[in-house]
Amino acid sequence: MNSIEICYFSVGQLGRLIRRKKLSPVEVVEAHLQRIESLEPTLNSFLTLLSDEAMRAARKAEREIRAGQYRGPLHGIPFALKDLYYVKGIRNTSGTKIFDTFVPSYDSTVAARFKQAGAILLGKLNMHPLAYGPTGENMDYGPMHNPWNPELITGGSSGGSGSAVAAGQCPLAMGSDTGGSIRIPGALCGIVGFKPTYGRLSRYGVVPLAWSQDHAGPMARTVEDCALTMNALAGYDPKDATSLNVSLPNFVSGLNRGVEGLRIGVIKEFFDGPIDPEVKEVVTTAIGRLRKLGARVSEISWPMVRYAMAIASTIQMVEATACHNQLIRVHGHELDSVVRLRLESGFFIPATDYVQSQRARTVFYNQSLEVFKKVDLLAGPTLPVTAFKIGTTEKRVDNQVMNVIPLLTQYTRPFNLNGFPAITVPCGFSGEGLPVGLQLAGRPFDETSVLRAAHAYEQATEWHRKQPPL
Amino acid sequence: MDVKSGLSREVFLNRAGAAGLNTDDPHMEALYAHLQRVLPSLQAIWELDVTDAEPVTPLISGKEGAR
Numbered sequence: 001m002n003s004i005e006i007c008y009f010s011v012g013q014l015g016r017l018i019r020r021k022k023l024s025p026v027e028v029v030e031a032h033l034q035r036i037e038s039l040e041p042t043l044n045s046f047l048t049l050l051s052d053e054a055m056r057a058a059r060k061a062e063r064e065i066r067a068g069q070y071r072g073p074l075h076g077i078p079f080a081l082k083d084l085y086y087v088k089g090i091r092n093t094s095g096t097k098i099f100d101t102f103v104p105s106y107d108s109t110v111a112a113r114f115k116q117a118g119a120i121l122l123g124k125l126n127m128h129p130l131a132y133g134p135t136g137e138n139m140d141y142g143p144m145h146n147p148w149n150p151e152l153i154t155g156g157s158s159g160g161s162g163s164a165v166a167a168g169q170c171p172l173a174m175g176s177d178t179g180g181s182i183r184i185p186g187a188l189c190g191i192v193g194f195k196p197t198y199g200r201l202s203r204y205g206v207v208p209l210a211w212s213q214d215h216a217g218p219m220a221r222t223v224e225d226c227a228l229t230m231n232a233l234a235g236y237d238p239k240d241a242t243s244l245n246v247s248l249p250n251f252v253s254g255l256n257r258g259v260e261g262l263r264i265g266v267i268k269e270f271f272d273g274p275i276d277p278e279v280k281e282v283v284t285t286a287i288g289r290l291r292k293l294g295a296r297v298s299e300i301s302w303p304m305v306r307y308a309m310a311i312a313s314t315i316q317m318v319e320a321t322a323c324h325n326q327l328i329r330v331h332g333h334e335l336d337s338v339v340r341l342r343l344e345s346g347f348f349i350p351a352t353d354y355v356q357s358q359r360a361r362t363v364f365y366n367q368s369l370e371v372f373k374k375v376d377l378l379a380g381p382t383l384p385v386t387a388f389k390i391g392t393t394e395k396r397v398d399n400q401v402m403n404v405i406p407l408l409t410q411y412t413r414p415f416n417l418n419g420f421p422a423i424t425v426p427c428g429f430s431g432e433g434l435p436v437g438l439q440l441a442g443r444p445f446d447e448t449s450v451l452r453a454a455h456a457y458e459q460a461t462e463w464h465r466k467q468p469p470l
Numbered sequence: 471m472d473v474k475s476g477l478s479r480e481v482f483l484n485r486a487g488a489a490g491l492n493t494d495d496p497h498m499e500a501l502y503a504h505l506q507r508v509l510p511s512l513q514a515i516w517e518l519d520v521t522d523a524e525p526v527t528p529l530i531s532g533k534e535g536a537r
Contacts, residue, residue, distance in 0.1 A: 356516060
């Protein structure tokens with residue numbers, strides 16, 4: 001097998017080959033480092049590359065596996081982290097030159113659990129500065145470029161994670177998601193992005209943006225790979241105050257149960273607003289496929305979802321400003337201009353608005369649970385558009401001009417507000433060859449149903465096998 | 471007074487100063503314009519009936535979600 005083939009194996013495939021000693025972690029890491037080197041001038045996915053460290057870790061993994069000390073499905077698997085997950089001794093920029101030389105003195109829980117699983121860190125990934133933006137643009141380190149067309153955005157804020165996974169620079173990356181930052185680049189780059197339930201994955205050692213809406217989650221090319229990652233990372237963490245001590249399923253074992261009998265509600269409101277007709281058609285066809293696979297699909301109305309943007313944005317603005325309060329005052333002039341404006345805006349939200357939003361969030365959460373009494377999953381487009389040119393600030397969709405921030409986050413934010421699990425899975429392409437994402441969401445802590453339906457769809461289609469024309 | 475946002479320039483500058491921002495910075499114009507665009511869109515929160523709803527976090531620690 002050649003190195004490009006290795007780079008397009010899934011985590012599951014790589015793990016099985018490594019376990020059977022048909023492939024060595026050294027070969028796998030070498031192939032990915034070559035791929036990174038050849039594509040970085042085009043994509044700019046990485047901020048810190050750890051070639052020597054990765055090769056050392058690969059040789060160690062090889063020795064352990066040969067000695068019969070196989071740790072599990074992530075042993076010897078290369079991965080990369082968005083540059084806001086602390087790794088002891090490795091610089092952590094959070095996507096801004098303000099932190100260009102900052103080196104954390106401890107591991108995030110996610111990084112520690114990857115180490116425990118024997119996975120191999122290739123490097124830290126480019127991101128929208130401070131994770132505060134959905135496009136994947138970065139004036140300090142340069143924008144991330146979409147592998148399907150490098151003139152276009154990757155989406156953000158986990159843009160480097162999206163481009164690196166889609167381009168075969170790594171089979172697995174971690175993103176973070178406060179308003180859609182895993183699912184947006186997942187959809188625009190044509191990969192799977194999974195945001196588990198709030199509280200399921202530890203955020204200890206992850207640079208916060210808005211505490212009550214921040215989620216950690218995996219990005220990969222298959223649903224199985226996200227499930228394997230969840231098995232390695234999930235579990236109560238006393239170091240994270242929001243980590244929940246709840247029962248832990250095996251995220252992989254139910255994947256092949258299919259969708260027969262699952263009740264899937266198609267969110268009416270997501271198709272009412274401005275949406276690219278091509279995206280609408282592709283997503284409608286994908287939902288039709290789920291029906292053919294045995295799901296009981298029906299349209300469902302979720303009236304309050306129209307208010308999710310205002311509620312979530314108010315909370316996010318205040319929390320982000322509180323979180324970066326000192327940074328804004330001291331380093332505001334060094335920040336990306338749009339990020340700076342968004343951060344400063346939080347100073348002008350009255351406390352009464354913040355509390356009203358928290359009360360509205362309670363109502364929204366309760367209504368979300370009511371919706372899920374009628375269905376097992378919700379389905380709709382992840383985004384109303386496909387990737388567009390880097391530098392775009394407004395976009396016309398359905399004869400309506402919209403700012404790109406609300407445009408990109410309108411369907412993802414509701415699941416940050418209620419904290420329910422949600423996934424994007426590739427479901428087709430536009431006429432210009434750009435990926436479209438199908439979003440599926442489930443009840444809190446019912447990640448297994450979300451993953452199961454996404455896996456069933458993925459396995460019935462070929463979209464996840466498409467490779468960008470690099 | 472700006473009709474849309476309800477934030478007059480005077481109040482804006484007062485709050486900016488209280489927040490520790492440099493009100494002499496030319497950037498303040500961009501911030502004021504940005505707020506005029508953004509703040510009105512958030513006022514939708516006041517259209518909602520939140521009677522009896524308390525401001526709590528979305529999940530109760532240690533408990534499974536409803537099934």
